[in-house]
Amino acid sequence: MTNPNRQQIIEAHDALKKLENAAWHGGEDWHSTHWKNLILAALPPKPPETMADIEWEDGRHYLAEAETEDGIKVVMISQHGDFIRCTQPPNSGDVVIGLPREELTPTGRYYTPTQPQDN
Structure with missing residues (x-):
């Protein structure tokens, strides 16, 4: 496995979410939950947002x-x-x-x- 940087980890988590949304037709089933869990087990945890990701208010x-x-x-x-x-x-x-x-x-x-x- 490669050693992804912070931005690559965030992009992988975002891509997983988009893939899940695209594949979700009328309800979650066992397969989609199983595949999602397999992918998440291989990914490092998504880093918390820093102030660079947030607009100052x-x-x-x-x-x-x-x-x-x-x-x-x-x-x-x-x-x-x-x-x-x-x-x-x-x-x-x-x-x-x-x-x-x-x-x-x-x-x-x-x-x-x-x-x-x-x-």
Whole structure:
């Protein structure tokens, strides 16, 4: 078996889905399910979407958490070209860094800004 890259794996999964849709006439049967499972067993898992696969939306991505390829959690602030401005709470303070879109995978978590409470 070859060693497919990320894009080839995604394209293989997409092709499988298209093949399944094309072959599906009126309902799934045992054969189509069996063949699909054989193909999926041979394919590596489909990689999660990165921010390179997703169009930036302020309302959806501002203050959303993402994970880098190294497993570091960051908070996305804005997109600037092929980079996303991020910060890494609580360690970074006010430091903002630009990370390549293809290196960030959204986690589905969000941060909410709050005001400090006076005692």
